[in-house]
Amino acid sequence: MAPLKRxxxxxxPTCDLQLRSYSTRNLEVxxxxxxRAAYYLNLPxxxxxxxxxxxxxxxxxxxxxxxxxxxxxFERITLRRLIQIxxxxxxxVSIWLAFLKKHQYYGVGxxxxxxxxxxxxxxxxxxxxxxxxxxxxxxxxALVGAREHEAGQPGRLRELLATQPFKAQWGAEAPxxxxxxxxxAGERMxxxxxxxxx
Numbered sequence: 229m230a231p232l233k234r235x236x237x238x239x240x241p242t243c244d245l246q247l248r249s250y251s252t253r254n255l256e257v258x259x260x261x262x263x264r265a266a267y268y269l270n271l272p273x274x275x276x277x278x279x280x281x282x283x284x285x286x287x288x289x290x291x292x293x294x295x296x297x298x299x300x301x302f303e304r305i306t307l308r309r310l311i312q313i314x315x316x317x318x319x320x321v322s323i324w325l326a327f328l329k330k331h332q333y334y335g336v337g338x339x340x341x342x343x344x345x346x347x348x349x350x351x352x353x354x355x356x357x358x359x360x361x362x363x364x365x366x367x368x369x370a371l372v373g374a375r376e377h378e379a380g381q382p383g384r385l386r387e388l389l390a391t392q393p394f395k396a397q398w399g400a401e402a403p404x405x406x407x408x409x410x411x412x413a414g415e416r417m418x419x420x421x422x423x424x425x426x
Contacts, residue, residue: 231260231263231264231267232264232267233263233266233267233272233273233274234266234267234270234271234272234273235272236272236274236314236315237272237315238314238315239314239315240314240315240345241312241313241314241343242313242314242315242316242317242318242321242342242343242344242345243312243313243316243321243324243325243340243341243342243343244310244311244312244313244340244341245262245310245311245312245313245325245328245338245339245340246279246308246309246310246338246339246340246341247259247262247276247308247309247310247311247336247337247338248306248307248308248336248337248338248339249306249307249335249336249337250304250305250306250307250335251307251335252307254333254334254335254336255307255309255336257333258332258333258336259275259276259309259311261328261331261333262276262311262328263275263276263311265324265327265328266311266313266324269320269323269324269327270320271313271316271320271321271324272313272314272315272316273311273312273313273314274311274312274313274314275309275310275311275312276309276310276311277309277310277311277312278307278308278309279308279309279310280308281305281306281307281308282305282306282308283303283304283305283306284303284304284305284306285301285302285303285304286301286302286303287299287300287301287302288300288301288302318342318344321342322342325340325342
């Protein structure tokens with residue numbers, strides 16, 4: 229029994245889902261599942277349209293050197309189907325894709341192209357969204373990337389970077405970027421400095 233489908237009202241595409249597999253059976257089962265899920269989420273789905281096969285071939289020698297004439301051929305055929313969602317709400321489409329990803333059938337890959345339509349005042353909408361997020365997060369955003377005991381000390385990091393042990397660790401004192409693991413690498417630098425001063 230074929231899956232039920234809803235009819236689109238405006239015909240505006242919102243999502244193209246491409247399913248790929250090496251097995252016809254797995255591809256057909258998951259295509260049927262995706263169409264039924266779209267129906268029960270009130271998404272008008274068109275398809276499944278069979279896309280051209282992708283055929284890949286390799287020729288490999290069976291043995292080495294002298295036995296070059298004895299070769300073996302391998303072939304891999306990728307089958308594809310396209311399901312197009314029209315007039316779907318972006319949230320419903322994302323729920324549908326998440327549901328398909330959660331219950332993905334083995335041996336079937338998915339690739340989705342999603343289109344979202346909005347008004348001409350996109351910049352204003354983005355600014356309002358940024359203000360809403362900033363108000364919601366508040367001071368928490370300032371603490372991102374900082375350790376708890378250093379959160380109230382913004383100048384502490386600069387002081388740590390300027391300390392002698394830190395400079396020695398990343399090789400600031402080593403001659404010509406020498407490795408610090410070399411014995412007496414730091415002492416050689418100190419001797420040279422002493423001689424130049426004296």
